[in-house]
Amino acid sequence: MIPQQTDPQFPAQILDIGYEDFLPLFNGFSEGILIADHSGIIIYYNPAMALIDELAPAEVVGKKVVDIYDLEAENSMIMQCLASQSPIIDRSMLYRTVRGKVANTIHTVFPLFRQKRLQGAICMVREYNILKETISSVSIPRHKQMRANETRFDFASIIGGNSDFIKAVTCAKMAANTPSPVMLYGETGTGKELFAQAIHNRSKRKDKHYTAINCAAIPENLLEGLLFGTVRGAFTGSCERMGLFERSNGGTLFLDELNSMPISLQAKILRVIQEQKVRRLGSLEEARIDVKIISSINQDPRKAITAKRLRPDLFYRLGVVLISIPPLRKRKDDISLLVHHFLEKHSIALNRKVTDVSTNLSSLLSGYDWPGNVRELEHVIEGAINLVGSSPTLTQRHLQSHVTAFLQQDGTSSGSSPELKAAASSYPLKNLEKHFSRLRSHDKVLGRNNRKGLPDLQADHEKIVLTEALAAYQGHVTKAAKAIGISRQLFNYKMKKHNICRNDFVL
Template identity: 45%
Template sequence: MKPIAIHNLFPDVDPSSIPFLSILDQFYAGVVIADAAGKILYYNDAQGCIDNLDPNKVIGRMVTDLYRVDDDDTPIINCMESGKPLKNHACYYRTWLGKIVNSIHNVYPLYSHEKLLGAICFVSDYSITRQTLETISQPYASREIKTFKIPTTPAKSSDKGNGTRFSFKDIIGESPELVKAVESARMASDSPSSIMLHGETGTGKELMAQSIHNTSARKDKSFIAINCAAIPEHLLEGILFGTAKGAFTGALDKQGLFERADGGTLFLDEINSMSIGLQSKLLRVIQERKVRRVGSLKETDMDIRIISSVNEDPHQAAERGALRYDLLYRLGVLIIRIPPLRERIWDLEKLVRHFLHKHSTRLGKKINAISADVMELFHNHHWIGNVRELEHVIEGAVNLVSDGEAIKIRHLPDHINKTTASLPNASRTPSRLTEKGTAFSADPFNVIFPTDHQAPATTVSPQGKSLAKIQAENESRTIREMLKFFQGNVSKAARKLDVSPQLLNYKMKKHNIHRKDFLL
């Protein structure tokens, strides 16, 4: 370690008097400090373990010499160029000695009297997670039945007595985008500030909201949730704010959700479906921190935390007039995006295993196997309904499978397998369909995958190879050529092939293709 290099940042300060250096030396997370020119001034032992580099040989080098990532920039450089913190940034890079690192970076610019001095970067290593993902994402090219190890006792989410059943441990998945969302939610849990979750329908917004509540100081108080899209507008106001006797015909004195949630958390789901007029009344309640029942003049103080959600980008919702800007600023102090399932495709097998266990246990069946063809379809499906859709598909299949039988394509609903089922077995002509605009994406590399309805090995070309074998070779060759052309940049290769990076990564696993082999 050479802390003396920090003297370049603070020339008027004795390096031995900078107390935080000794603290940083003890961090389990990696820490890198660079000056405004990008020269590394500090690099702790933990970062040396992550990168497999000697800290003493790193200090004094340029950041751009040390790290190599897809966009030819590093998080540290990006942070200094923007002048803003870069938080929970998923980064996949290669060090100068060739080690591939998958990590999460939090970078903060360092200023003195408005002058940029440099940046400090905190790095969390996700190499163990990556190894796990690689293990569970092995290719299904052999068309074998995939057998899962199902626990002998059901894993149930227990009622916690505060209106919730879930906490962060119930969130399944290790993909970088999901990890980023969960880390942000954990950090925000103890804050009194309002949180807005945004994600497509079925991504698990209420699960995330309950997890935040159960990690906060309000966990012993009530968690009250309401789906604003499910309640008619003329009823929603009374449900939220309560009613006074005589306010309208048949009205009784009744608490609203704001009063019921006092001391706890109120979750307003799909708030962008609420009318603009009611949004104005909601804004006043939030600003004044007082609620008045419909038909009453009495105001009641409230002490609640509000978590809201929208099923689209909140700023786009505001632009199209579905969400008031001032309400967005009030409720969206912290905005957390929950990724759709198609962006976390590596989590599929864990989710399938979980739902298979859950529903086979609930229905009293012993089912722990699933066809590789089914997993192939799952990886290609667009999942418009996200995790909720996946659970319903698994639940439906479990109902149709006998004890000891594997889930096969015939057990799936039509909207999952109709594209494959509609094609002739041996004589079908491959067509290049992309994920865009379709509920199910057929194979984008013109490859015919066998299903449990057919035996592709009997279809033999004049050269003696099966049709499936020939097309698998073509797929592998196409992927390799694209990765070579784009020097290992998966995102660019996927864009050229008109598929998602997640699907391309899956195909690479299937054909034992490694991105690092194409990095220059």
């Protein structure tokens, strides 16, 4: 039922904003919902918000946010949102109401517009202890191949014969039985989780807990409690709870995407690692722990440190053994091996009998740079097997249309058009020679003076096509990309790959 204007919880102003049809839905939300108008006056306050604040709607509606909460305009998220007219997402906050109730919460605030004019803001609030209970109560079904230590992979699960990849695997095996921390560096989809589980299962800790946590997926306030644990009375609603450091005692803790963890929390992690002791939030007592720490980052560690996303002292402590996992574009000789592995794996899972791929499809897969790495390749193969029917051979027609478009877009161009070559020919010869000299110098540094084989010839040809396109359009990347039929993003990636500088072509 749409609330009437006489209902004190739904004053007339809310109808003017135009969101009255949604209000009955908010009554049943487990999250607290608070709506304020453009001046910060509260015009809607749902039952869940009343429980969090321990205030009645009649005490709140019609009053300014800063009058209900012990906050100034500068530190009120609703007032900040109204001032900036920009959303605030998953921000942790500790606040006090005028009645003295203290709440530890996660806030998300969105500005509300009508015909491009700011009308107010909607604030969604979840209490910390409710979030924690929600996460803890999730029952994850055990995979049929899941081991007792909550892992699925070992080194036999790691597929690849590329020399750089083999070095990474060998290094991981050697580091498995030492207490030293291991840091895995690799792009998304290269298999960092797989390496972490394999290291655990080769170690003497394999019968103990393996615990993984994605540092990028959990808000800072919640992440700290999950890692260190809590004691009753530490904050409103807190209870005795063991953290992941204690839970992993004797086993392995995998900190995935460490460079996404807030810097302030990284300092606390460093202390735990150095002292080998952990203290729960709100406690004065410390518990000694013995945990093998494996961490992962998806960015070059030096760049992460420069960008202040990774503390240098934490890197030196956790990067005792630093393992770089090469992206799939740098181990293309493994693509065929991986394709056949995924054919077997998903044919069994999907009740198909696919045993091979056509020559054309194999060439297409090998020519793609796989920005999503091994994970992307597996998803492409799995999707194609779904559409293969009774055929034993996977062909290009079994790929979904958007996948085919991606693969073909990234393939090496068969050659520049006559028009492009003609336009490029008008580019000053001395500038073009300067750029080719730069490329030759780059190749010499990389030891490519006497390169042989199709991949290297393709790379040479690709450089020429990119260079001609940039020369034809005097360094205008968008036009150059359009001329050779690829996206601007892909063109930029290939420029970086071949050490091509756009400014060399700007006249």
